[in-house]
Amino acid sequence: MKLRGIDLNLLVTVDMLLDEAHVGRAAERLGLSQPAASNALARARALFGDPLLVRAPNGLRRTPRADAMREPLRAALAELARIVTAGPPDLESLRGAVRLVASDVPAAALGAALTAELAKRAPGIDLIFHPWHAGDEVRRLERGEVDLVITVASASYAPLWTERLGTYPYAIIMRRDHPAAAVETFDLDCWLAFPHIVVSGRGDQQGSVDEALARIGRQRRVAAVAPTFLHALELLCDTDLLAAFPTGVMESNVAAWLTCRPVPLTLAPVSLHLVRHHRTDLDPAVTLVAELVRAIAPQLRGKEARVLA
Structure with missing residues (x-):
């Protein structure tokens, strides 16, 4: 059963009903009318699949299920009250x-x-x-x-x-003195003229960038695969490799030696x-x-x- 479907007010009423084993006295303690308390008992019986309170010679008595749940229910409500009333942690x-x-x-x-x-x-x-x-x-x-x-x-x-x-968004990342960094128009042909590096923890050479290139009938040369972005960025600093990475990687310190160009291809951001x-x-x-x-x-x-x- 999902907790989101349970009325916590009903559980408070059930706790009082089990404590009193009497609908009228429970209603009085809760400030409810007796019909409202009776209605709550009916809903509780449906919720727990048990009568909870049954008729006895001297009134009502708790069922074995009601006896078993009485203390755990009271402890749970007390813990919930403690959580709600507790101040912010130190x-x-x-x-x-x-x-x-x-x-x-x-x-x-x-x-x-x-x-x-x-x-x-x-x-x-x-x-x-x-x-x-x-x-x-x-x-x-x-x-x-x-x-x-x-x-x-x-x-x-x-x-x-x-x-x-x-x-x-994605960007093309390269070292600041890379030959492509000085190109006036960094287009698709310029991008694909250089070898690329990708990042994969599994050693995969292809990913979403290659899928996007395939859709327009183009492909790139993936010359290196690095297990982490930081490893890849270090390699970019000292080689002619290019990388198509999300711009978030430029938050690393090594990015001070790198520069970016817009991707000459539509790629979904990450x-x-x-x-x-x-x-x-x-x-x-x-x-x-x-x-x-x-x-x-x-x-x-x-x-x-x-x-x-």
Whole structure:
């Protein structure tokens, strides 16, 4: 049964009905009319598939199912009340670690700002970046191995929630003194005249860029495959290779030696998402790091918007 279909007010009424084992007294304590309390009992019976209260010589008595659920229900309502009435957490007193998975460029671009903000806001929280394994980051979140994931994959299904952090267009990236950087008109033929580098954790030589080229009857020469963007950017600094990457990669320090040109081909932009599991909804440390990621990401988008300006 989905919790979103349950009326919490009904559970409060059920708790009182089970405590009193009497519709009239329960109604009086709750400030309800007796018909309203009777209606709530009927709805509760349908919800739990049990009579809960049955007639006895001296009035009503609880069923075995009602006796079994009485204390757990009361404890659950008490915990919910504590959560609702609790004040904001004392961030400076928090202790623990938040485990984050992101590919190399987002980890590098966000990591310094995240670490600095945590040191100011919650110095007892450690930030642990887990290794990136292409394709299984969301499954690791589901298994509880990590707390947050920054990925291009959107995971919009229960019990996960996803928030878009930014959308990044593609650009052609090369070293600043690359022969193509001085070309007055950087067109498709100029782009395809040079060897290319791609990034793939699996060693694949082709991807979405090659699919787009194939649709117009063209192809490129992929001369190198790197396992990470930072590795690829380092290679771009010292070779005549070209890369068609999302502009977000220009947030790395090595980008100071690189330049960009518009892609002479229509390519769909790439979106970056923050994915979280509902098991950490009440974890103040994970909540804080998620808030900081959301706050820092727009600043990066502003920088990236100027890359091709």
